[in-house]
Each structure stands twice: as structure tokens, then as C-alpha cells.
Amino acid sequence: MVARVDFYHLLSAKLENILPRIAEKTLSSDKKLLVVVPDDQQARYWDDYLWRYEDTSFLPHGRVGGGDEAEHPVLISTAMEAVNQASYIALTDGLWRAEALNFERVFYFFDEIAVQQARQAWRSLKNIDGECHYWKQDEQTGQWKAIA
Structure with a gap:
């Protein structure tokens, strides 16, 4: 089912600066996002954080266990189950999960600690029917550039 996997190699960038933007773009595409985190x-x-990351914007979201999970366009969870019917998923803890391929689009965030696992995931995904993109932040400009 996966159409696209985006690998985001976090060097100097913080997930706090990237994830809200990904969520905003997801919502502007009329898609729902499941954000997978490691623990409660x-x-x-x-x-x-998503309530206060920027004073001038509103990012509707919820957390599993907070009620009305199916209604939230952005749902935060420790599980891979998209009870909000999300077609996009963000893996925030550096751990690749093959179940992510059940989603239309995957945002896989990892740092230097998880780079070996990310490389292994990249190699394993070379033959999928969808696209894979590897994004790395330019240290001088701060811009994200597609490496592959």
C-alpha cells in the first residue's frame, strides 16, 4: 500500500521544528496523521507541545487515551493502530517498523544513534512499489535536501 517513505536524518535539526510542519502539510492535503512515539x-x-509550538497556529490533534481518538486528524500513540483512519504515519523514535508500509505515506525520523537501523531499512525498501526519499539538513543553510 505504501506510496512513499521519507527518511529524515536529524543532525542539528530538532524533531520539534519538523514534526509540526509535517502535520500541517498533512492536514492541508486533507489527510490524517498517526504520530508514533516510544512511550506515554x-x-x-x-x-x-503541539498546543503551544507556535502562537499563531492551531494544530488539531489528540492522544490515544484522551477520548474521541477516531475524530482527531493528528493522533499521537505508542501503537501502530490508526484508530483515526490515518493514511500517513510519523515514526518519531528512530525505530523502523515494517507495519508502517500499511500506510500511504511514512515519515521516518532518526538521529545518529539510529542511523545504522535506518540504513538497513533503506536497503530493505529498495524494491518496494513506492518511492523512497532520504532527507538531510544542510548544516550551513538549515534547508532540507533530498540526498536520494
Whole structure:
């Protein structure tokens, strides 16, 4: 089912600067997003952060366990189950999960600690029917550039 996997190699960039933008673009495309986090503490962190990351914008979202999960266009969860019927998924903890390929689009975020796992995932996805893109931030300009 996957149409596209975007690998985001986090060097100097922080996920806090990227994930809200990805969520905004997802919503502007009339899609729903499942944000997978490693634990409940991170789920609470992201739930709070997405309410306050920018004073001038509103990003509707919720967290599994917070009620009305199926209604949220952006849902934060520790599980891979898209109870909000999301077609996009963001893996925020650097861990690749093959179940992500059940989604139309995957945003896979990883840092230097998880780079070996990301490389292994990249190699394993070379023959999928969809597209794979590897994004790395330019250290001087801060712009994201497609490496592959």
C-alpha cells in the first residue's frame, strides 16, 4: 500500500521544528496523521507541545487515551493502530517498523544513534512499489535536501 517513505536524518535539526510542519502539510492535503512515539511520557510531551509550538497556529490533534481518538486528524500513540483512519504515519523514535508500509505515506525520523537501523531499512525498501526519499539538513543553510 505504501506510496512513499521519507527518511529524515536529524543532525542539528530538532524533531520539534519538523514534526509540526509535517502535520500541517498533512492536514492541508486533507489527510490524517498517526504520530508514533516510544512511550506515554513522550505522548504527553507531544500532546502538550503541539498546543503551544507556535502562537499563531492551531494544530488539531489528540492522544490515544484522551477520548474521541477516531475524530482527531493528528493522533499521537505508542501503537501502530490508526484508530483515526490515518493514511500517513510519523515514526518519531528512530525505530523502523515494517507495519508502517500499511500506510500511504511514512515519515521516518532518526538521529545518529539510529542511523545504522535506518540504513538497513533503506536497503530493505529498495524494491518496494513506492518511492523512497532520504532527507538531510544542510548544516550551513538549515534547508532540507533530498540526498536520494
